[in-house]
Amino acid sequence: AQSVAQPEDQVNVAEGNPLTVKCTYSVSGNPYLFWYVQYPNRGLQFLLKYITGDNLVKGSYGFEAEFNKSQTSFHLKKPSALVSDSALYFCAVRDVSSGSARQLTFGSGTQLTVLP
Amino acid sequence: SQTIHQWPATLVQPVGSPLSLECTVEGTSNPNLYWYRQAAGRGLQLLFYSVGIGQISSEVPQNLSASRPQDRQFILSSKKLLLSDSGFYLCALSIRSGSDTQYFGPGTRLTVL
Numbered sequence: 001a002q003s004v005a006q007p008e009d010q011v012n013v014a015e016g017n018p019l020t021v022k023c024t025y026s027v028s029g030n031p032y033l034f035w036y037v038q039y040p041n042r043g044l045q046f047l048l049k050y051i052t053g054d055n056l057v058k059g060s061y062g063f064e065a066e067f068n069k070s071q072t073s074f075h076l077k078k079p080s081a082l083v084s085d086s087a088l089y090f091c092a093v094r095d096v097s098s099g100s101a102r103q104l105t106f107g108s109g110t111q112l113t114v115l116p
Numbered sequence: 117s118q119t120i121h122q123w124p125a126t127l128v129q130p131v132g133s134p135l136s137l138e139c140t141v142e143g144t145s146n147p148n149l150y151w152y153r154q155a156a157g158r159g160l161q162l163l164f165y166s167v168g169i170g171q172i173s174s175e176v177p178q179n180l181s182a183s184r185p186q187d188r189q190f191i192l193s194s195k196k197l198l199l200s201d202s203g204f205y206l207c208a209l210s211i212r213s214g215s216d217t218q219y220f221g222p223g224t225r226l227t228v229l
Contacts (some may be wrong), residue, residue, distance in 0.1 A: 011137035034214055043120075044160075045204055090160070094216050103150075104218055108159040 002027045002095040005072055006107035014115050020059030021110045023074040033074040034092040034104065041101050044090060050074060061085070081114045088112075118143040120174045120221035122207050128227045133220040135180075135194040137224050139207030142188070147209040150218065151182055154204040166190060 003026045013019045026032055032051055036044040048059025055067040076089060088111050092104040093114045120141045127200040129135060141147060159177050162175045164182035179198050183191045190207060207221040 013136065034217065041225065043222045046217055047216055103165065106160045106219065115218060
């Protein structure tokens with residue numbers, strides 16, 4: 001079984017400050033981990049993923065995430081937040097050993113608001 | 117790169133009416149396809165997934181059904197809509213030989229009155 005938790009429903013940060021959106025996961029084997037962003041009334045956009053290799057993954061729009069196996073976490077970060085980063089963020093996980101349909105399990109989402 | 121189209125973008129339907137939402141994809145062959153529902157701008161609920169033509173798996177019992185008549189076409193249907201079917205419906209694909217990244221369409225906003 002695989003699961004993912006986003007412990008914060010809402011994160012507020014001032015423009016120009018660093019931001020962190022938290023994600024923890026649970027899988028039986030090794031994980032594939034993903035971050036997506038959703039703007040109002042739009043589909044989800046892929047930001048970045050961890051498959052293997054370097055624990056620090058860089059993605060679109062200046063976002064990065066760090067895979068921490070011991071803490072089973074994959075927090076999303078950005079050094080300097082922009083007002084335009086305000087959106088709903090989803091973390092997702094797949095257990096590498098899971099079934100043929102390659103299903104992802106999504107977290108409940110974190111609403112990020114960047115204040116001007 | 118792959119593109120996902122969803123039609124219509126918005127839909128308002130009365131309770132008890134039928135439903136047909138269409139998802140078509142371009143730029144890839146033999147993808148895995150998915151239907152999700154998102155309620156109240158939050159979590160995603162996987163409704164159906166398909167690994168090939170005519171192959172549909174349902175994740176939750178419900179008032180909806182799905183079909184895949186062609187490799188790049190995925191249809192979500194209902195014979196009689198319920199109020200609880202309102203939501204934002206998202207189609208997604210993943211490429212079988214890839215790393216399981218799912219790519220999403222623009223979504224259909226369904227309101228049942």
